[in-house]
Amino acid sequence: MQSVSADPVSERIRELEEIVAPRGSALVAFSGGVDSSLALAIAARALPEGRVLAVTSNNETYLPSELDLARDFAASLGVEHLVVNTRELDDPNYASNPTNRCYFCKSTLYSDLAKLAEEKGYACVVDGANKDDEGDYRPGRKAAKELGVVSPLSEAGVGKDEVREMAKRLGLPSWDKPALACLSSRFPYGQEITPEKLTQVARAEEFMRREGFRQVRVRHHGEIARLEVGPTELERAFAEREKITAELLDAGFLYVTLDLAGYKSGSLNAALKKGKKSLPVIS
Structure with a gap:
């Protein structure tokens, strides 16, 4: 990773690290997009070695080519990476595609990740939601809040443009990656x-x-x-x-x-x- 000099971007990076560090350990919901990549990089910087786990849900809603990129990025950080299948399509509430479909998806995902975190001894589940996600129609944010998911980017008021700025500063290969929803x-x-x-x-x-x-x-x-x-x-x-x-x-x-x-x-x-x-x- 590139070194970070003292400036506003560096201060924001440090602010994110200070949100994550007190947790002691974290399981990061990692899709491979720029938001979750930044969240994972921050966790890797803020927490002790071996106390960060990246987990990617690989199912029919995830582009196959993204999985290799996610594996490579986690490896570049020295972070253990697990691939799970949360099988959202098994839930008819999700498969029928109601307007609040994302709520059922994230409820399944974060419930499974919370159980996995508890089993493996990680203190919390972290995601890459940012401030701009709070303003759009995102039923999945309700599920995240109900299940106690930690969203450091959103908590710090970091928007999409700032996410890319910090990701670029940290040398993350996904810093200019186009948005990729499920x-x-x-x-x-x-x-x-x-x-x-x-x-x-x-x-x-x-x-x-x-x-x-x-x-x-x-x-x-x-x-x-x-x-x-x-x-x-x-x-x-x-x-x-x-x-x-x-x-x-x-x-x-x-x-x-x-x-x-x-x-x-x-x-x-x-x-x-x-x-x-x-x-x-x-x-």
Whole structure:
């Protein structure tokens, strides 16, 4: 890791370390994204050697290519890394894809991680939620708070831009990595999530990334794939539409569309903002 000089970024890093250090040990919910990577790096810096465990949930909602990156990063920190399968799809409350789907996902995940932490003697579960997550529609945050998950980035008021700034300072390879939500976020609320549909999305997105597209979402609208790419990549995606279409049709879609608005985080939450009363919710 790079050394950190005294400046505002260094002070913020130190502030995060001071939130984590009193815990003595931590199990970090580690997806491999920039937020959880920073949380893991902070824990590795703040806690004694051997007192940090990184745990990644590898299931149908997780892109296969991300797992190797997560393993490599944990190894670079000298942190033990475990891979578990929390099997969210076994819960019909989750698979039916209600508007509060993420609550059931995180309830399952954090419950399992809390049990694992207790079994292995870690004082708490840490996640990478940041301040900006508190402002968006994130039912999973409710589950985290109910289960006592420690969120140092959120606690310190660290937003997404600052996360990337600190990650860059610490030399984390993911500092400029595009946001990557779980694959279940590709389905409109109320559309059942199945392993087969997730495989379609994963195959399509892995293809787009192999082709060099940085910011990609393949939204699953039944027979239709709605492709979102970064605004600067729209022209290229259109130019390569025949190749892209052939691959996505082969993945099992019947039609392929390119969203002219480009990638937008949480674009399927537009239905919530329009106040559609027919959207499913499970209490």
